[in-house]
Amino acid sequence: MLEIRNLAKSFGGVKATNDVTLDFPDGSLTAVIGPNGAGKSTFFNLITGALKPDTGQVLLDGVDLAGRSPPEIVRHGIGRAFQVASIFKSLTVQETMLAAVSADQHSSSVLHKRFPLPEARDRAEHVMELLGLASKRQRTAATLSHGDQKLLDIALALVLEPKVLLLDEPTAGMGPEERWRMIDKVRELWETQRITVVFIEHDMDIVFKIAPKIVVLCYGRILATGTPDEIRNNSAVIDAYLGTEHAGAAA
Numbered sequence: 001m002l003e004i005r006n007l008a009k010s011f012g013g014v015k016a017t018n019d020v021t022l023d024f025p026d027g028s029l030t031a032v033i034g035p036n037g038a039g040k041s042t043f044f045n046l047i048t049g050a051l052k053p054d055t056g057q058v059l060l061d062g063v064d065l066a067g068r069s070p071p072e073i074v075r076h077g078i079g080r081a082f083q084v085a086s087i088f089k090s091l092t093v094q095e096t097m098l099a100a101v102s103a104d105q106h107s108s109s110v111l112h113k114r115f116p117l118p119e120a121r122d123r124a125e126h127v128m129e130l131l132g133l134a135s136k137r138q139r140t141a142a143t144l145s146h147g148d149q150k151l152l153d154i155a156l157a158l159v160l161e162p163k164v165l166l167l168d169e170p171t172a173g174m175g176p177e178e179r180w181r182m183i184d185k186v187r188e189l190w191e192t193q194r195i196t197v198v199f200i201e202h203d204m205d206i207v208f209k210i211a212p213k214i215v216v217l218c219y220g221r222i223l224a225t226g227t228p229d230e231i232r233n234n235s236a237v238i239d240a241y242l243g244t245e246h247a248g249a250a251a
């Protein structure tokens with residue numbers, strides 16, 4: 001279980017994360033929403049080690065990871081889909097996957113990196129299948145569609161076998177069709193892999209359709225947590241973020 005305890009981070013006078021305490025039980029799927037500047041990305045950056053919290057704890061199965069380095073946090077089981085795939089544009093899908101697994105085998109020698117272990121190949125293969133990228137293994141990342149590049153980002157996080165997967169706007173920049181394909185994939189991963197998934201999303205249709213639990217951040221604080229119905233009907237959330245378009249009353 002991922003437990004966030006009294007997490008806080010300020011930038012000058014801005015409290016980007018302000019005393020946030022939250023539990024993400026094993027196998028849960030949670031959407032994090034909130035207006036621009038609410039502190040969603042900062043919250044993720046604190047969990048993954050990209051930023052060090054001023055105070056608070058990030059407990060994964062009881063171990064406090066707050067302030068540790070990103071690689072250490074990944075090794076403990078918190079994965080994040082970065083836009084890594086787009087950095088290695090000239091590598092094929094398969095090469096990118098194998099590079100990720102090889103880098104993870106910290107006991108690995110240079111030899112392993114050049115000739116990945118069969119187990120590493122199997123892991124990469126399994127995740128490519130899972131994300132529908134197996135038939136595109138020989139394509140270079142640069143030639144993939146935007147949606148497939150995002151799937152490759154997720155694949156790179158998944159191949160390291162995280163207990164918790166954080167996705168920062170997995171559908172950003174996608175058209176409606178690609179958006180639903182991506183989110184169906186995220187849901188399928190969550191259902192089949194039984195990992196804890198936390199995702200930031202601006203599209204409320206998507207959030208209300210797939211997230212059993214929603215956390216609303218506003219000015220760095222938790223404004224509300226609840227089921228889609230509870231959030232839709234929460235007057236503070238309607239005022240601060242949803243307006244009436246997605247509100248329960250309007251529906």
Ligand SMILES: Nc1ncnc2c1ncn2[C@@H]1O[C@H](COP(=O)(O)OP(=O)(O)OP(=O)(O)O)[C@@H](O)[C@H]1O
Binds near residue numbers: 015037042
């Ligand atoms: N590195 C930084 N230096 C200074 N201020 C920052 C920094 N990162 C974030 N902030 C500020 O912290 C607050 C929260 O920002 P954050 O990016 O976490 O919000 P967000 O909810 O992810 O926003 P968006 O939906 O626009 O991506 C904002 O006021 C932002 O300007």
